[in-house]
Amino acid sequence: MIEFQIENDTTEPLGKIHGRVTWTPEKEVTPKALIVSLMWRTEGRGSEAKDTVAEVRQTPGPVFAGDPFEMEFEFEIPEEGPVTYNGKLIRVIWEVHFRADIPWAWDVTDATLITVEPRLVAR
Amino acid sequence: MIATDTRKVKEILPKVKVEEDAESLYQEDSGDTFWxxxxxxxxxxxxxxxxxxxxxxxxxxxxxxxxxxxxxxxxxxxxxxxxxxxxxxxxxxxxxxxxxxxxxKLTPGRIYFKEWPLKQNDIFEFTYRRRAKVPLHLSGLTAKIICKEVATYQQGTNTRTVTEKIYEQELERVEHHSREDFISHTWVWNIPPDAPISLSVYRNEIQWSLVVGVEFLDFLNDTSEFTLLLNPERVQ
Known part of the structure; x- marks a missing residue:
């Protein structure tokens, strides 16, 4: 089971996203890496464009069944965005993505949506 | 935990060539050249x-x-x-x-402006200028702001592009009844607060453009097209 806790799921370019992911494995595994990434992608009529903006990685060693493992993260949205958009042909979606890279098995993945609003806070 | 920057896509916004002279910034219509x-x-x-x-x-x-x-x-x-x-x-x-x-007969059209890029909820004031090499009888000037989504996809071996106009605003039409060798007019456009932000990523684009039309009584009507770049609103 994967659970995301994000303090602010709506932000803007140059804004920050803080939070934590809790992964409770169903059996004992030794993942090669646990990766939390901030990414955007497009949906709609056009071919998909996507990019991973930033990521945090951890190599925790063995993780035991039913024993929750937590990873904290803090990401900054780039100034140039893109911002979240829901148009007629194009949608731009931002998400925080978790992946447990497990050797010789399917990776465990999940994602949660965040919103990047089109405003730029003057600094 | 500190995040590592892993960005591969560096260009999110379209590249627009804007030049600067002593007084202001300007953009020239690249079409309609002799060559x-x-x-x-x-x-x-x-x-x-x-x-x-x-x-x-x-x-x-x-x-x-x-x-x-x-x-x-x-x-x-x-x-x-x-x-x-x-x-x-x-x-x-x-x-x-x-x-x-x-x-x-005509030099390429230019728009002159003070602020670049444009921002949501802001005012875009621009002056269109164009010189006629011989005086021409001008009858009117029009200006139109257009925003469209352009999506490209693969269907079998064909690459297809679909376009959807999502915003269009005609600015005030200007009537002229004079022989001119220098065309100039200033328009003001109030940028909507919810205007979509420019985007140019792989096969997905949100394109803003300004089309200025020049109408003559004794010559061909012509248009100049300029690409605009719209950024998010800046708030305190």
């Missing part, structure tokens, strides 16, 4: 000559074979091909002549 028009003319002539040459060659083969129904299928195929090529040649030639005529 651009001349290239179309040459292209049109080449296509028409090729069509004529191939047509003569095919006709000679048909005549040598003595004509008849045996050659009917080939004749129809070539006829269709010839009509398409003639159409392409005529379009290239007429576009080339049009662009060359415009370039001979």
């Amino acid at each position: 651009g028009g001349f290239q179309y003319v040459i292209g049109g002539i080449i296509v028409l000559l090729m069509t004529l040459g191939i047509g003569t060659f095919v006709a000679m083969i048909i005549i040598d074979d003595g004509g008849g129904l045996d050659n009917l299928f080939g004749f129809i195929c070539f006829g269709i091909f010839g009509i398409i090529m003639l159409g392409v040649g005529c379009w290239l030639l007429s576009t080339g002549i049009y662009n060359t005529r415009v370039a001979i």
Whole structure:
């Protein structure tokens, strides 16, 4: 089971996203890496464009069944965005993505949506 | 935990060439240059000559074979091909002549402005300027702001592009009844607070453009097109 806790799921370019992911494995595994990434992608009529903006990685060693493992993260949205958009042909979606890279098995993945609003806070 | 920057896509916004002079920033319409028009003319002539040459060659083969129904299928195929090529040649030639005529009489249009890029909920004030090489009888000026989504996708081996206009605003039309060799007018556009932000990523674009139309009584009407760049609103 994967659970995301994000303090602010709506932000803007140059804004920050803080939070934590809790992964409770169903059996004992030794993942090669646990990766939390901030990414955007497009949906709609056009071919998909996507990019991973930033990521945090951890190599925790063995993780035991039913024993929750937590990873904290803090990401900054780039100034140039893109911002979240829901148009007629194009949608731009931002998400925080978790992946447990497990050797010789399917990776465990999940994602949660965040919103990047089109405003730029003057600094 | 500190995040590592892993960005591969560095360009999110379209590249727009904006130049600066002593007073302000400006952008020039890259279309309607003399060389651009001349290239179309040459292209049109080449296509028409090729069509004529191939047509003569095919006709000679048909005549040598003595004509008849045996050659009917080939004749129809070539006829269709010839009509398409003639159409392409005529379009290239007429576009080339049009662009060359415009370039001979008018310099490319320019817009001058103070702020760049544009921001949501802001005011975009721009001055359109264009010089006629000989005085022309101007009748009107129009300006239109357009925003469209452009999505490109693959269907089998074909690449297809679909476009959807999502915003269009005509600015105030200006009536002129004078002979001018210098065209100039300033418009103001109140940028909507919810205007979509410009985007240019792989196969997905949100394009903003400004189209200024110039109407003459004694010459061809013409348009200048400029790409605008819209950024998020800046708040305190």
